[in-house]
Amino acid sequence: MIPSMFSSSPKYTQKLGYEFGKTLKGGELVLFSGILGAGKTVFIRGIAKALQIKSKITSPTFNVFRVYKCVFPSTGKVGKIYHFDCYRLKKMNDLEELGWNEIMQEENSVILLEWPECILDIKYLKKPIKVSILINREDNGRVVEIN
Ligand SMILES: Nc1ncnc2c1ncn2[C@@H]1O[C@H](COP(=O)(O)OP(=O)(O)O)[C@@H](O)[C@H]1O
Ligand SMILES: [Mg+2]
Incomplete structure (x- = not known):
């Protein structure tokens, strides 16, 4: 587990995502937790940048x-x-109806999944990396944990 990181801006959360994205090699399953507006998608934009996604x-x-x-x-x-x-x-x-089992087995694919907790009986074929983002109410900063 990496110690918690603190982010005081969307730009820095994206930078954390970028640094994390650089470590991906294909085959990873990454789960994102955090309430609506926590910054999961912002973090994922940083990953996308590291992986040369232009969209x-x-x-x-x-x-x-x-x-x-x-x-x-x-x-x-x-x-x-x-x-x-x-x-x-x-x-x-x-x-499963969306082809989950097949996607999960693609070697050169990475799955980034927001809201895993909505699927009560969720099952994984591999050990996930968990990214959780908490909002610090005092200063509206974010605490990002990866484990
Ligand atoms: N430190 C921060 N890190 C990430 N987002 C932040 C931060 N401070 C404010 N925000 C804002 O919070 C929102 C996060 O949105 P989003 O990434 O779509 O959330 P989620 O995907 O977790 O629902 C954005 O509007 C962003 O500008
Ligand atoms: Mg989102």
Whole structure:
């Protein structure tokens, strides 16, 4: 586990995402926790930047997921990023219908998933990396933990 990091601006949260993004190699499953407006999507924009994604990243709440072509900076390999927003889902079956099991097994793909807690019976085929973002009410800063 990496100690908590503090972010006082959206720009810095994006920078933290960028630094984290540089460590991705393909095959990772990353889960994001934090209330609405915590900064999960901001952090993911930083990841996208590190992986040379040019499209604008917006929360895929209505589409559930979006997929982007990317380049992993540490290896130069081409792959894909799947950005999921499970806010509107309830059960594992909802994810499975979207091809979850197949996506999970793609070697050069990374899954970035917001709102895993909405799927009560969620199951993973691999150990997830967990990113949690808390809002510090006193100064509106963010505490980011990765473990
Ligand atoms: N330190 C900070 N880090 C991230 N976002 C922040 C911060 N301070 C304020 N914000 C604002 O909070 C909002 C976070 O939005 P978003 O990333 O979409 O949240 P989530 O995806 O967690 O619902 C943005 O409007 C952003 O400008
Ligand atoms: Mg979001």
